[in-house]
Amino acid sequence: MNCHRRIVNINNQSFYIHLGLRYYFLDTIISMVEKVSINLKNKTALSILFLVMFFVMVGFGIIIPVLPFYAENLGASPAELGWLMAIYSLMQLLFAPMWGRISDRIGRKPVILTGIFGLAISFFLMAISTKLWMLFAARIIGGFLSAANMPTVMAYVADITSEEDRGKGMGIIGAAVGLGFILGPAIGGIFSERSLSFPFFIAGLSSFLTFLFVLFLLKESLPREQLVQGRREKVSVLKQMSDANGILYFLQFFISMSLAGLEATFAYYVSRKIGLGTVELGYIFMIMGLAGAIVQGGLVGVLTKKFGEPFVIQIGIIISAIGFGLILLINDFLTATIFLSIFGIGNGVIRPSVSSLLTKTSPYGYGSATGLLSSMDSLGRIIGPPLGGWLFSYAIGLPFISGILISIIAYILFKFYQIAQYRKMSSETSRMR
DSSP states (O other), rough: OOGGGGGGOOOOHHHHHHHHHHHHHHHHHHHHHHHHGGGSTTHHHHHHHHHHHHHHHHHHHTTTTTHHHHHHHTTTOOOHHHHHHHHHHHHHHHHHHHHHHHHHOOHHHHHHHHHHHHHHHHHHHHHHOHHHHHHHHHHHHHHHHHTHHHHHHHHHHHHHHHHTTHHHHHHHHHHHHHHHHHHHHHHHHTTTTTOHHHHHHHHHHHHHHHHHHHHOOOOOOOHHHHHHHHHHHHOOOHHHHHSSSHHHHHHHHHHHHHHHHHHHHHHHOOOHOOOOOHHHHHHHHHHHHHHHIIIIIIIHHHHHHOOHHHHHOOOHHHHHHHHHHHHHTOHHHHHHHHHHHHHHHHHHHHHHHHHHHHHHHHHSOOHHHHHHHHHHHHHHHHHHHHHHHHHHHTTTTHHHHHHHHHHHHHHHHHHHHHHHHHHHHHHHHHOOO
């Protein structure tokens, strides 16, 4: 009956310090959004999208610390809990490309509304679940419908930004996701002290209010003539994967897999190596998330504008590999915080830069490109945790050594992408002559 007391063990003072820090950085990112918006085709839409993704991820994050204990109360075994967590990512893997293509045909706004409404419904269904199968059904519904959110929002950003500002826009959305995911678990932990089901009601209410926010404030980004053209085009996943951009999808898969493996094993690693507990880990992940969000919200745009997405992607991969290596040298709380933050900064700049580059180079609709990218991201998140756990069972440092190797593979893949793009451009130039 008292298992929910294990979820949080912080006093009110430390919680409000956390909250104050997070809202300080939220204000910082919003001011960045306003500065960037000067050069955008739509000066208000990006700010709205930032808030939408922030609150979507707050709602999603609220249930993270509660769901394992809630499922346990409904009779879930450890294996069933694993499937409960994986089924959501599986739905994202299967249906994100579909929602991206649909957004190219009917518009971004109705698809975003569908995704957020589906998320709200799934949270409310989880809150009233009395059987384990009901919880599974709610997760499947939520995964299927909310798979629409990320690819469609990214496609919307591509619609309203020039190629010069594309990286800025993608980075700011990444910052919103990171900040929301930092704040959500803290809120969920606090509200779980009332009951295990209460955070699900809070998450559902947050998502429903976000739905109304989009309904009344967000305008459609695609003109009518472009929607008509999108309905005529039918693009298969295999066709998208067959050109040079297919390499970028696999690169994102490897980056996501290495990140998911780290997330699944880092807590065990620092607990065994230097004896850190849950409170210290909370601070470490909060600092890493804030550092990544600031870099995504500000630095990504500056770097992509000055040096281009290829440069930022390669730098991100190199910094991620260095971060993995430094984690092996952790010896106290300070080094754990610094080294994980270095990894987080490197990893954080890759996804928005890849999204930006894809929307610039893909011959298909933005929604199709970002949908497939989200699908490959989900595939990495499905495979990464069990792979990381399996490696950890052999040696506690092995997941991070594999992270270095995966980063090297990702870097080589990107070099192959550059070669393929160069050959494509050379071929097109020869034809013009």
